[in-house]
Amino acid sequence: MATYNGSINGTNLGVYAGGTLIAFATSATINVNMSLRSTSSKSSGGWEENMEGIRNWDVSVDALYVYTNSDGSAVSEITFDELYKTYIGADATGPTDNRASFVLKFGVGTTATNDVNYQGSAWVTSLSISAPMEDTSTYSASFQGTGTLTQTIS
Numbered sequence: 018m019a020t021y022n023g024s025i026n027g028t029n030l031g032v033y034a035g036g037t038l039i040a041f042a043t044s045a046t047i048n049v050n051m052s053l054r055s056t057s058s059k060s061s062g063g064w065e066e067n068m069e070g071i072r073n074w075d076v077s078v079d080a081l082y083v084y085t086n087s088d089g090s091a092v093s094e095i096t097f098d099e100l101y102k103t104y105i106g107a108d109a110t111g112p113t114d115n116r117a118s119f120v121l122k123f124g125v126g127t128t129a130t131n132d133v134n135y136q137g138s139a140w141v142t143s144l145s146i147s148a149p150m151e152d153t154s155t156y157s158a159s160f161q162g163t164g165t166l167t168q169t170i171s
Contacts, residue, residue, distance in 0.1 A: 040094035041081035
């Protein structure tokens, strides 16, 4: 993985749905959260006290909205339309019930030494297309993790 003074080039990180890279991504974000549970009482002296609580994670990605590669060939990675058909539930033949969780990975596509990846089961929670006048169409996809997010270091 390309690094500069120990920092990772974000271009090398991607989002993989069901093992396939999301095509033409321009940015990606992973959030790992832990809710706190209040343990405040009258003896807390007017200060909030907390302990650990439920953990959750989510991933979002922004990408170019495309049907084909610039040379006209088919896109081999996951596109907006494939996310919609595969994980939400409709295609050209009509409504389907494809609502399903899938393995989502955030990280690099290689297994070079010390590469870090995060992986878990997730649901598509949002898909949106932006179509500005005289500008590149883009889309955003959001995924909510269900269960454990696993970190692997190769």
